[in-house]
Amino acid sequence: MALLLALTLPWAGLGMERCFSLDTVRADGLAEGVEEPKLIALTFDDGPRRSTTTDLLDGLARRGVHATFFLIGELVPGNEDVVQRMDREGHQIGIHTYDHVKLTGLNAADFSAQVDRTRNLLKETLGHNDFILRPPYGMTDNGVIKRAGSPIILWSIDPEDWNDKNVDRIVEHVVSRASDGDIILLHDIYPTSVEAALRIVDALHEKGFLFLTIDELCEERKVTPSSGEICRHFYP
Numbered sequence: 001m002a003l004l005l006a007l008t009l010p011w012a013g014l015g016m017e018r019c020f021s022l023d024t025v026r027a028d029g030l031a032e033g034v035e036e037p038k039l040i041a042l043t044f045d046d047g048p049r050r051s052t053t054t055d056l057l058d059g060l061a062r063r064g065v066h067a068t069f070f071l072i073g074e075l076v077p078g079n080e081d082v083v084q085r086m087d088r089e090g091h092q093i094g095i096h097t098y099d100h101v102k103l104t105g106l107n108a109a110d111f112s113a114q115v116d117r118t119r120n121l122l123k124e125t126l127g128h129n130d131f132i133l134r135p136p137y138g139m140t141d142n143g144v145i146k147r148a149g150s151p152i153i154l155w156s157i158d159p160e161d162w163n164d165k166n167v168d169r170i171v172e173h174v175v176s177r178a179s180d181g182d183i184i185l186l187h188d189i190y191p192t193s194v195e196a197a198l199r200i201v202d203a204l205h206e207k208g209f210l211f212l213t214i215d216e217l218c219e220e221r222k223v224t225p226s227s228g229e230i231c232r233h234f235y236p
């Protein structure tokens with residue numbers, strides 16, 4: 001049965017819609033005989049970095065997997081084609097500030113220089129304006145919640161891939177913990193994280209997981225997070 005997802009983003013107020021077919025994704029990735037897939041989101045922070053992000057996009061495309069990328073604004077100029085490729089290939093894009101600072105404690109002008117500046121840059125690059133927010137270090141306060149302008153997406157599985165860059169350990173950490181509705185945090189600026197991510201995809205496909213973007217996962221779980229709402233997972 002073809003399950004079509006018509007994604008609307010009420011918080012953006014733009015009425016933008018995109019359609020996805022779960023069957024298309026499933027045919028490319030899931031192990032045969034899996035009836036009811038578990039859903040999971042793979043998210044990447046701190047990019048884009050042309051070399052590693054391109055390798056990751058190639059590997060995700062081969063597997064028919066959509067991920068979500070929280071980008072650093074100052075890394076977009078010169079990498080516009082990489083960001084446009086993410087968008088074109090069905091990945092979701094979010095904001096991770098302009099130059100990776102803590103958003104807590106900022107006044108309105110400084111917050112805007114980090115988040116709105118990046119949002120405007122992405123809007124110019126992609127022609128739409130529906131970008132979710134992930135604050136660096138997952139740090140939030142009332143100011144961040146008030147000014148977010150979108151849902152705030154954190155995570156439920158963090159292997160600290162930046163720490164020892166040990167691919168086997170990163171893969172084991174994620175695969176042994178993964179459950180239906182989790183959000184995985186990785187960083188697409190390290191070759192080791194790209195290798196780990198693709199091994200994680202293959203291992204979790206074997207265990208019956210289906211990889212969705214954050215918006216796709218929200219749609220499947222029938223939740224519509226409001227602006228400033230903090231989401232760490234979308235468990236059933």
Ligand SMILES: [Zn+2]
Pocket residue numbers: 045046096100136137
């Ligand atoms: Zn970060």
